[in-house]
Amino acid sequence: MFRKYKLHRKLPQPALDEPYPGVSILKPLMGMDSNLAANLETFFTMSYPLYELLFCIEEEVDPAVTVVEELIKKYPKVSAKLFKGATTVGVNPKINNMHRAFEESVYELVLVSDSGIKMKEDTLLDMVCYMTDKTGLVHQMPFTCDRNGFAATLEKIYFGTAQSRIYLVADLLRVNCHTGMSTLLRKSVLKENGGLKTFGCYLAEDFFICKYFLDKGWRTTISSQPALQNSGLCDVNSFQARLTRWAKLRVAMVPLVIIFEPLSECMVIGACAAWASSVLFQWDSLAFYLIHILLWFICDWMLLTTVQV
Structure with missing residues (x-):
C-alpha cells in the first residue's frame, strides 16, 4: 500500500x-x-x-x-x-x-x-x-x-x-x-x-x-x-563493480547494518523461516521454502510494476 x-x-x-x-x-x-x-x-x-x-x-x-x-x-x-x-x-x-x-x-x-x-x-x-x-x-x-x-x-x-x-x-x-x-x-x-x-x-x-x-x-x-x-x-561487470563499491561504503559508514543486511534477502530469510517452521510447528521445510520464494517473487513483481508506471 x-x-x-x-x-x-x-x-x-x-x-x-x-x-x-x-x-x-x-x-x-x-x-x-x-x-x-x-x-x-x-x-x-x-x-x-x-x-x-x-x-x-x-x-x-x-x-x-x-x-x-x-x-x-x-x-x-x-x-x-x-x-x-x-x-x-x-x-x-x-x-x-x-x-x-x-x-x-x-x-x-x-x-x-x-x-x-x-x-x-x-x-x-x-x-x-x-x-x-x-x-x-x-x-x-x-x-x-x-x-x-x-x-x-x-x-x-x-x-x-x-x-x-x-x-x-x-x-x-x-x-x-x-x-x-x-x-x-x-x-x-x-x-x-x-x-x-x-x-x-x-x-x-x-x-x-x-x-x-x-x-x-x-x-x-x-x-x-x-x-x-x-x-x-x-554491462554486468560494471554493474557488479558498482554494487561492490556501495557495499564497501556501507561497511565503512554503517557496519551494524551490513551485518543484518543478508536477512533482507529472499533465500537467506526463507531458509531461516523454513527451519524455524519445521522446529516449531513440524511443517515441511522444503514446501515452506518453495511457497516463500513464490510469494516473494509475486510481491517483487507487484513492486516492480508499481515503480515502472
Whole structure:
C-alpha cells in the first residue's frame, strides 16, 4: 500500500498566482556515452518556468564539451552555462567538479543531477512540490529506463525490487538511505556549513549531506517519480563493480547494518523461516521454502510494476 501511496502520486501544484521557486541544476559530467546527448536534452525541454543549467566538466578536451555547447546553441532561451575545470576542495572528484557552479548558482533550490539521468517534462515540478517549509532535501529513488540486453534487465529488476524495498522502507522510517544521483536541496542550509565544499572530504558525499540536513532538523523525502538512469554503458561487470563499491561504503559508514543486511534477502530469510517452521510447528521445510520464494517473487513483481508506471 505504501508503494502506491508514495510513487507516481500527483501533489497539488503551486497556485498560478504564486511564483515558482527558481532552481539551479548542477550537471557534473565526465566523458560521454551513446545516450548522453539525449539525456542532457531532456533538461532543456522540462515544463518548469524558472531554472538554470550549470554544466560542470573537469577537462577542456572532454568530448562532453561539444555535446553541451551544441545543446546550448539549440535551446538559446534556456539559461545554461558551461564550467570547465575543477577546483580542488577535497578528495571527492564530483564535489571538486561542481564547486564553482554551486558558488555561482543563482537560486535557493539546487538540483544535483548525474550525467546518466533522463528527465520527464514534469519531473522537476514533481520534486519542487515535495519541498515544503520543513523539508530541506528531496531525492529520487533510483530506477532505470527501458533498455535492451541482459545487463539492462538485471539493473531494472534490482533497482525496481531490492533497492526499491530498501528506499521505501528507509523513507517511511526516516532513515538516511540517500543516493545523490538526483537531489534537490536548499542552498542556504549548505551555506550555513560552508557550502558544498565542506563535503569534499567524503567519498560518499550524498550520505553525509543527507545526514547534515537531518542533524539540522530538516526533513528529507523522496519524490513520487523515480530517477531514470539511462547510461549508454551497460554491462554486468560494471554493474557488479558498482554494487561492490556501495557495499564497501556501507561497511565503512554503517557496519551494524551490513551485518543484518543478508536477512533482507529472499533465500537467506526463507531458509531461516523454513527451519524455524519445521522446529516449531513440524511443517515441511522444503514446501515452506518453495511457497516463500513464490510469494516473494509475486510481491517483487507487484513492486516492480508499481515503480515502472
